[in-house]
Amino acid sequence: SFNYSCGPYTCDSKVEVCQSIYGINDGCIPREKLDVSIITKEINSWSENNNKENFTQYDAIIQNNVNRDIKQIYVYIDPKKFILRDNSSLWNMIPDTTKDNHLILPTYQETISAGKSFVFGFIIE
Structure with a gap:
């Protein structure tokens, strides 16, 4: 697992993904809610x-x-x-x-x- 930038947020690659809609970062969301x-x-x-x-x-x-x-x-x-x-x-x-x-x-x-x-x-x- 590693951390990565998601706009102003930091996501954990193992359990989260960065979601961006219409170019706006919504932040890190749990993979199961993807x-x-x-x-x-x-x-x-x-x-x-x-x-x-x-x-x-x-x-x-x-x-x-x-x-x-x-x-x-x-x-x-x-x-x-x-x-x-x-x-x-x-x-x-x-x-x-x-x-x-x-x-x-x-x-x-x-x-x-x-x-x-x-x-x-x-x-x-």
Whole structure:
């Protein structure tokens, strides 16, 4: 677990998430009360270079559980664990150029509609 900034608040990553609606930070909320869930699913794993490099492919499903569209979402990634296999190993999300260690929706995905889900994928070491 680690602490991270949420506007004027500090959230504990293990039990809280930062919620921001219309660009206003509502603060840290307990994960169990989260309006949005992210579930990761392992798709495949393999080794390369005589078992010297191990890789795992995941799908991450962002589920919008509220009755309004999500116009942007920031997904924190742990830089010590989220080590991409190569530059083509992340799809349907892009690194945020304004916030270190965060992923955001790509320009072709303007929203996640109310009650819908969105899937992105990645391959990490």
